[in-house]
Amino acid sequence: MCPKPKHLNGMLGFEYLVDHAVLGIFLFFLYLQAMISAAILMAISAGVRLLIGNPIGA
Structure with a gap:
């Protein structure tokens, strides 16, 4: 932080x-x-995997 006077x-x-x-x-x-x-990113990727039906990277 900024220096304080003594x-x-x-x-x-x-x-x-x-x-x-x-x-x-x-x-x-x-x-x-x-x-x-x-x-949120994990939930979106899990939803995409479920929609595709092909668990990529799992």
Whole structure:
């Protein structure tokens, strides 16, 4: 993150926590979105295999 001035030592811990909470939530949503899109892709490929009736790569 951006460097914090030294005289704000009382607020430093709070700002540190807020910065890392925001970053953690952002990374968590990225991870969640990746998991959801992977699950959708798996469901689509399974549906295509069922429609074709020829399990490709299975």
